[in-house]
Amino acid sequence: MLEVQSLTKNYGRGPDAIQALNGLTFSVNHGEFVSIVGPSGCGKTTLLKCLSGLISPSSGKVIMNGDVIQGPPAGMALVFQEYTRSLMPWLRVDDNVALPLRGKMPKEQVGPAVEKSLRAVGLGSFMRSYPWELSGGMQQRVALARALAYGPEILLMDEPFASVDAQTRAELEDLTREVHREYGVTIVFVTHDIDEAVYVSDRVVVLTNRPTSVREIVGIDLGSERDQVDTRETGDFAHLRAHVARLLMSLDPAKTHTSPEASRSEV
Numbered sequence: 001m002l003e004v005q006s007l008t009k010n011y012g013r014g015p016d017a018i019q020a021l022n023g024l025t026f027s028v029n030h031g032e033f034v035s036i037v038g039p040s041g042c043g044k045t046t047l048l049k050c051l052s053g054l055i056s057p058s059s060g061k062v063i064m065n066g067d068v069i070q071g072p073p074a075g076m077a078l079v080f081q082e083y084t085r086s087l088m089p090w091l092r093v094d095d096n097v098a099l100p101l102r103g104k105m106p107k108e109q110v111g112p113a114v115e116k117s118l119r120a121v122g123l124g125s126f127m128r129s130y131p132w133e134l135s136g137g138m139q140q141r142v143a144l145a146r147a148l149a150y151g152p153e154i155l156l157m158d159e160p161f162a163s164v165d166a167q168t169r170a171e172l173e174d175l176t177r178e179v180h181r182e183y184g185v186t187i188v189f190v191t192h193d194i195d196e197a198v199y200v201s202d203r204v205v206v207l208t209n210r211p212t213s214v215r216e217i218v219g220i221d222l223g224s225e226r227d228q229v230d231t232r233e234t235g236d237f238a239h240l241r242a243h244v245a246r247l248l249m250s251l252d253p254a255k256t257h258t259s260p261e262a263s264r265s266e267v
């Protein structure tokens with residue numbers, strides 16, 4: 001459903017130009033959950049911005065359902081890390097979720113769509129609360145509900161859980177997998193956390209340093225039922241996270257002597 005073909009993005013021109021992306025090619029199938037990991041500053045956010053049509057590639061293209069993306073396409077929604085900046089503090093939770101739907105959906109469908117998505121993220125009883133009355137994790141659930149209410153075919157998530165504590169992060173990972181299944185939505189998920197990428201995904205796209213290309217695409221054969229404790233305890237999980245960690249460390253000579261098993265790996 002999404003094809004990234006020889007995608008290149010440069011910022012600026014001349015000697016100061018930054019080549020962020022250099023000929024990225026990969027595809028995302030309908031209903032897949034694909035994570036993107038790569039070294040810091042390699043261009044993950046740039047890639048998501050190109051996928052969402054917010055910026056144009058310097059060369060190459062992104063194709064969604066056969067059409068080249070030339071601006072924000074219908075059927076695509078984004079969730080960012082900074083949920084506090086994406087929610088309107090003066091609007092109640094349900095009004096925040098309804099806001100982007102107004103004018104895009106028949107009026108009588110807005111209320112049911114808002115309620116369905118808030119229930120899907122476990123916030124059915126907080127519809128009339130204000131965002132500032134909710135915890136950080138709950139606010140990020142509102143941001144997820146707002147993206148889902150729109151009924152997107154594809155959801156782009158940029159380090160969505162980077163600002164919450166570990167327990168909340170684990171809950172949000174499971175919730176995202178649940179709504180992925182329930183809504184049948186395709187997800188492209190950028191994260192710095194190798195364990196998270198392996199835990200949530202069907203495939204992990206590992207990027208190189210700038211100028212960035214695809215280092216390897218790793219299939220995550222851990223089955224569809226995953227559990228924060230049991231799955232992470234398996235040998236398959238350990239093997240996959242070590243493989244992704246080694247790929248990333250092979251890009252960074254300073255880290256080649258560190259054991260990938262030493263700690264939860266962030267890149």
Ligand SMILES: Nc1ncnc2c1ncn2[C@@H]1O[C@H](COP(=O)(O)OP(=O)(O)OP(=O)(O)O)[C@@H](O)[C@H]1O
Nearest residue numbers: 011012018020038039040041042043044045046047
């Ligand atoms: N608007 C811009 N103008 C100029 N350079 C930019 C712009 N946006 C990003 N860059 C540069 O492009 C490179 C890739 O940035 P980007 O934010 O996409 O990387 P990232 O992998 O998402 O970073 P991080 O790991 O910190 O989240 C960086 O060197 C960044 O400084």
